[in-house]
Amino acid sequence: MQEAHARVYAAIAAIPRGRVASYGAIAARAGLPGRARLVGRLLGEVPDGMELPWYRVLRSDGHIAMPPGSRGFREQSRLLRAEGVEVKNGRVPLSRFGLDADIDRLLWGMPGG
DNA sequence: CTACTGACCGCGA
């Protein structure tokens, strides 16, 4: 396992329950700005048995990355809703559940978009 | 070496 990979996994593991983050945000937090694709690739190769909240990672627009209706898609929606995250039409409102949603509210005073 | 693909991203039209 390369160090960069370990940092990506650590960044994902650090997403609080009930919150979500985009691939790009994870890459940035792992010290790898601009490398969202690497994050996506790594999520497809999570070591078996590794406990990781992979379902808290979404695309930059809040959409679930996997094909609608697929196994992973349904599983991801289920797990997210199970911890209180709103999933509608395969999308999560990042303005409310995104990692930096709090900061946005503090800066702009815009509760929930 | 080139070409294509992929759980991505931002911009512009």
Add this chain to the structure above:
DNA sequence: GTCGCGGCCAGTA
């Protein structure tokens, strides 16, 4: 909402 384009690599043929 859609599409295209360039950027980002890493794996595979």
